[in-house]
Amino acid sequence: MKVIRCEQLSKSYGHRQALQQVTCAIDGQKIVGIIGRNGAGKSTLLHIFSGHIKATNGTCQLFDQNPFNNIRTAANTILIDDQLSFSNYLSLSDILTMAADFYPNWQNDLAYRLLQYAEIDLAVKHQQLSKGHRAIFNVVYGLVARCAFTILDEPMNGMDEAIRQDFYRVILKEYIAFPRTILIASHHLQEMETILEEILLLHKGKIITHATIDELREQLISLTGPNEEIDVLCAYLPIYARKTMANLSSIIVDAYQLKLSHEELQARGITQTALSVSDVCKYLTYEEGSDIDAIFD
Amino acid sequence: MTSFMMLFLFMLLVITFLLSKFSRITQKFWSPRKIIIGITGYLLLGLCAFLYVSFFAESPIQVLSGTDLKTIEKNSHTIQAYDQEYNASYLTEDHLRKTWEFDFQGTELPVISDNNTPGFHFNVRYRYNDDMPAGKALVSYYQFQDIVDGIDISAEIPLPHLYMEQNELVIQALPEHRVQYYRAKASFMLLDFHRYHEQGGYTLFAPSSNVIVIDISPHTTLEDRQGLIQYLQ
Amino acid sequence: MHIQLNNSIPIYLQIAEWLQHEIIADRLQADEKVYSQYQLAELFNINPATAGKGLTLLLEEQLLYKKRGLGMFVIADAKDKILRKRRNEILTKMAKDLVLEARRLLVSDEELLRLIQKTQEELK
Amino acid sequence: MQSLTKLSPILIIKKQVKWKAKLYISALSSLVILQIIFTLLFFNHGNASEGYGRGNVNVQFFIYSLDVYVMVAMLWAFITGLLFSTKAYRRDDLAIISSQASSAIATILVVILYSMIAVMIIAASYYIQLIGLFLRQKDAFIIDQLIISPSILLVCFGSICLFGAVGLLVGYCFQGPIIVKLATILFFIVSLFVLIVYPEFINLQSFILLSNLKISICCFLLAILCFGLTIWIAHQSEVSAL
Structure with missing residues (x-):
């Protein structure tokens, strides 16, 4: 069962080609690493998957539907990146309450336990968190939502070494507890290669390779x-x-x-x-x- | 119109400034819950104010209804009609506001009215009264209802000032008198004004002038140098 | 339990290796249920699919058998099989190295055989 | 493949409205503050005055009507609409289940809801002003009309809604696809040109003379048009700032 199918997907911003004729298909319930150098088009691809931006050319099908501005795919998709923001009026615990209202598979207890483990004060606002704490909160947010299609764009940026290791394990355990399709874009391939099943290697807006870890x-x-x-x-x-x-x-x-x-x-x-x-x-x-x-x- | 536009733009700027300022401050100190409580409190305060005003704030001044105004206008017209015919029958006790009695020497009473003062708008009349002894004059001031925009301001109209000086009767209007009213109109003035304007509304009927009647004995002559005073039957 | 995995060897091979080691060390007995791919995944912090691949490798080498809905179990003579296989592999490799080294040192084949016989007698 | 969660769009929008209404509440508090400021500004002499000379009596009426409150609320609604369409507010929606269109619909519903509350705030401000006036000017206080008639409430609601809708639409136009953005700029230039060359082009005189009900219906229709355009633009637009 393919979760995502892309045919000849292109995206350009003015003259800059962010993606060029990307064709790929990703199986469901796999952890897939989206790897590429800076500016390879990883974020653009992920934002097309999440329905935030529209491809200039080509088709993208998520759960057999076009994800662009599609509320049905959006209900099963969560995108976590460093631009994730919440209203200034919400404390972290309010954010969790709100998310629990929206996401049907939300795991509130788990979120509380994980944030407690990371020693994050739930009374503060999202904007007040340090870079590392914000990254942790975002990853926790993305995982406990248990969306069938979870996209983590550079999730570990800003976390220290020890907590990064912890959270790769958290991703794996959450994946085992609730198998879903997880796309992780990251520069830190070495750290996370063990938890990946497949890798989608992007370079200059093109897919170089899409293979399992061992094939690669x-x-x-x-x-x-x-x-x-x-x-x-x-x-x-x-x-x-x-x-x-x-x-x-x-x-x-x-x-x-x-x-x-x-x-x-x-x-x-x-x-x-x-x-x-x-x-x-x-x-x-x-x-x-x-x-x-x-x-x- | 331009000044209005300027005001509008100024308000726009002020509002933008305030909004940006306040949103930053409120974000820090006020949680949504507190703001909701605050707003609810404000609305309740408004409701209480409404109830208080509607039950306890009996306005001392009544606004006349349209039918009231119609009858008053009719009355006024009849009064004017009588006035044209020099018929004194409309000068009833109802309209009498004040009387003065003056003594004078001789059989001539010169009357000077200072009608150059602004706001002098009395009709001065005289009539011969058999009951009056010579050397005496009875001056009565009759005032008719004066309605401005639905409000009876009769009580606010100052009395004329009358006095004897060097055996002459002087009639003078008092200096201008200012009355202020505060009116609550729970509607749009902008809309109402234009609509009334278009319909020719605002019944600004010319009210009948107030009358000063000087009663003198038939053996006295009234000397009217200004040619203002008319004889009344 | 955390085991340092080697980066340049495919992980599923390392998993298969580890499981064989467990069987040799008698920590996994004959007809005992082996770890599921999810248990292995958590144990080594690896993707369950990779762990599954390691298990499949052992299944193909007939060291494990599958019971429907119950999981994988160690075949009765798995330990013997592994030992036999290792014996073969290790000895073959050592013999190969020996021959190559002998050639490099310009030792003739007869001399090498004599050396082996002599060593065998000495160690009796 | 585990089953996908099937949330109906209506449910999602309902939840979004619920949370947005709570989170954007500061907009209403600023309206209250504005109303209080303007109450104080106009407390002494009302928002209109009429003077009549009658002989030596000069009668002056200070009229306390809803005009200022409604105008403030209209401007407030316009600015609020603009604010709601800015990136800062719209980015927050991406953290929860939403599409651009659903978030726009939810924002529109919040604008409508806030317009209703704004009408209530106007009424509250008005009566609070009256009570102050009554306590201070007990003897010269005249009540022409105490109860705000439903038709006037409708006009208030309609006009506030309309301004909110226009603000929202303008905001979304500038955040939408490039074609919409250009069209908007062109529209503004053309309308500015028309206003300068033919100032009498826009004639609200006949509009004002319509009955309250007709005015409010016009406002609602225009507001619905703006809302519809907003949703359409939102549905076309991408999340900017990548």
């Missing part, structure tokens, strides 16, 4: 060996990155296009190492000439 991890490998041997490989393989130190070179290549077996590589003195998911994402979104070292040469 296996997509690229790093090969290290003598310069001459690596040069041979470079001749017929697309190279994502190359680093040369003395007479040793290491390259990042597509694992599926590498037709050589482990033994053959070993025979040539090339060692093969797996990459972490975040490294894979980093290399997949590498631009030519975006090597930071090149600036200093």
Whole structure:
């Protein structure tokens, strides 16, 4: 069952193309990471999903309906980002009361317990919270609403390391308790990769890859060996990155296009190492000439 | 119209300023609950004020109804008609407000009315009265109902000032007198004014002038140098 | 329980590895119910689907069996199977390393065999 | 797939109205404050006066009518409508279940509700003023008309509603899609031009002469038109400030 289907989705702001012909489909009840560098179009995509903005071209179907300004999809969608704001007249506990009135699956007890754990005073206003506390409150708000489609846009921004770990666990536990589709956009892939099932990798408004974590991890490998041997490989393989130190070179290549077996590589003195998911994402979104070292040469 | 527009714009500015100011202050100190209580209190206060005004605030001055005004207008017309015919029968006790008695020497009574003073609007009449002894004059002041915009202001009209000076009777109006009323009209003046205007409403009928009658004995002559005083039968 | 997961090895392999370890250590007995994917997910702080993948791997290797609606259970001879498999894998790898190292040191095959026989006798 | 929650739009709007009415209440408190200020400003001499000279009597009537209160309330409604359509207020709606259209509808209902309360506040202010007047000017106090007639209440309600609707519409126009924004600016320029070149183009004289009921119906119809346009624009517009 697909929760979201996008066909040729484009969004432009004037001349700037935020999204270009994005086609994707996301299964229900999965935790999906939306990964991309700054300005990759993550937020734009998420705002289209949440119905806040309208695509310039193409279609987007959420629960088989167009989400733009659609109250029916809105009832099952919650978007948490750092722009979430509440009336100045509401204290945090008032906000929880109000949300409980709106969201049928709202878990008020859980919200109270989580906020107590994070030592957030419920008598204050949302605007008065520190950046980290506000982020915590927003995540709690997004999770206890238990919407079938939960979007967290950079949810952990501003939280300290320890509480971030706690809240990745909170997301996971809440997901287990009430399975739903959760999209998390974040820069901190390394921290959260274990709780993700799939990754949607965006770059410059396009989808680079949409795969499970393990598929993505296996997509690229790093090969290290003598310069001459690596040069041979470079001749017929697309190279994502190359680093040369003395007479040793290491390259990042597509694992599926590498037709050589482990033994053959070993025979040539090339060692093969797996990459972490975040490294894979980093290399997949590498631009030519975006090597930071090149600036200093 | 331009001044009105200026006022309007000024009010707009004031309101914008106040709203922005107050919303910031109220946000800090007032919770919605307190504001609701405050507003409810204000409305209740208004209700109490209404009840108090409607039960206890008997207005001392009555506003005449349309039918009242019609009869008064009719009366006024008949009075004017009588007045044209020099018929004294309309000068009844009802309208008599004050009498003066003056003594004078001789058989001539010169009368000077200071009709240059603003607000002098008496008709002065004289008649021969057989009951009057010579050397005596009885001056009676008759006043008719004076209605302004539905309000009877007869009681507020000051009496004329009469006195004898060097064997002459001087009639003088008192200096201008100012009356202020505070009227509650629970409607739109803007609408009402234009509507009455259009319908030719506002019955501003010219009321009959008040009359000063000087009774003298038939053997006396009244000397009227200004040619104001008319004879009454 | 928190176990430090390695970033560059697929998590589901690490889960499968851990479960096998539990079976060897007798913490999971024969015919005992193993952790569900959700329990594993909470245990390791991983996505339930990943945990499920680890379980499926063991199911395919016939170390676990499935009872409808009840979950997965350890096959009676799972421990033996694992031990046998590990024995094979580890020994094969060590033998391979030995041969490669011998070649690098220019030791002839006969010499290597003699060395092995000698070592076996010494350790008797 | 767990079942999706099916909340009827009407229920959602009802809840939004409930919360908005509570949260925007400060607008009403500012109206009360404004009314009090204008009561004090006009307390001495009323909002209109008529003078008559009658001989040596100069009669002056200070008239205390609803005009000032209603005008203040109309301006207040316009500004409130503008305020409600600003980003600051509309962003708050995104935190709860809403679409742009539902939030606009809820805001409109709140404006209507507040207009009703504003009428009550006008009446309260008026009577509070009268009681002050009665206590101070006991002898020269005349009650022409004490009870505000229902038709006048309707006119009050209609005109306040209309100004609120216009404020809301203008606000939404400037926050809506670019085409609407341009159209609005064009409209303002054209109407300003017309007003300057043909000042007599707008003639309210004949409008004022209509009966109270007709005036209020006109106000309501215009207000409904504005509300409808507001909803339409809201339905087209995106959440800005990304």
